[in-house]
Amino acid sequence: MTVTNDLERLQRLLDDAGEALSEHFYSASNHVSALKRRADEASSADSATLQKVMEHIAGAITALQFQDMATQLIAHTSQRLRNCADQLARDTFGDDEDGTVVVEIAPLRPNPVTQDEMDAGSIELF
Template identity: 65%
Template sequence: MLTQESHDTAAEGTMPLLAAADLQDHLLVASNDLDRLQRLLSDACDALLVHFYGATSELKQLLHSAAPHPELDSHQLHVAMEHMAGAITAMQFQDMASQLVHHTAKRLRNCADRIARDTMGDDEDGETLVEEAPLRPNPVTQDEMDAGSIELF
C-alpha cells in the first residue's frame, strides 16, 4: 500500500525512499560481488603464471637435453612448447576480465551513490559524494581471444 508521501514522491518522478534504499543495497551487494570476483580472477591468474613459467622452464630443459638423449622426442617437446605459448593468449583473459569487472563495479557504485544523493539528499556532514562514472561505455572492445604474438611484461 502506498502512503501519501511515497505516492507524492512517485508522482514527482522520484523513487520512494524505501525502494531507493533497497535498490542502493542491491547495487552495493553486486559491486561487492564483483570485487570478490576480481580477487578470485587475480588469484587464479597468479597461480596460472607460476605453473606456466614452471612448465615452460621444464620443457626448455627437456628440449635442450633432447639431442643427446634419443629417447626424448624433440618433435613432441616442440609441440608442447607451442601449446605453452598458446596458453599466454588465455592469460590475456584475466586482464580483459579484470578491466570489465572494475569498470562495471565503478558504474554500479556511481548508480548507488546517485540514488542515495537524489533520494536521501545531503547529510549533516555536507554534500553527498558521488564516485564518478567511467567516461567510456566499455573499457575492453575485444570480445574474443585469438592466438598471436603476445609479450608478457
C-alpha cells in the same frame, strides 16, 4: 552494493586463478625448455614432441589474456555500479549535516575492453 561486493569476490577469485595459472605456466615452460635444449643437443626424436608441447604451452597464454580482460571489465562495472548507487543515495537522501554528497564520476568510456575474442600470438606479459 551487493552486486559490487559480488564483483569484488569474483575479482579476487580471478586474481588467484590468474596467479596460479601464471606460476604453473612459467614453471612448465622452463622445464620443457630445458628438456628441449637437451633433446636438441642430442638430436633426439623427442625434440619434435617437445616443440609441440612448447606450442601448447604458448597457446595457454590466452587464458592469462582472459584474466586480464575480465579484471578490466569487473573494475569498470564496479565503478559504474558505485556511481549509480551514489547517485541514488544522493537523490534519495540528499545532503546531510556534513555537507554536500560527493558522487564519483562514472567511467567515460562505455567499455574498457573492446576485444571480444582471443587468438594465440605474440604476447608480452608484465
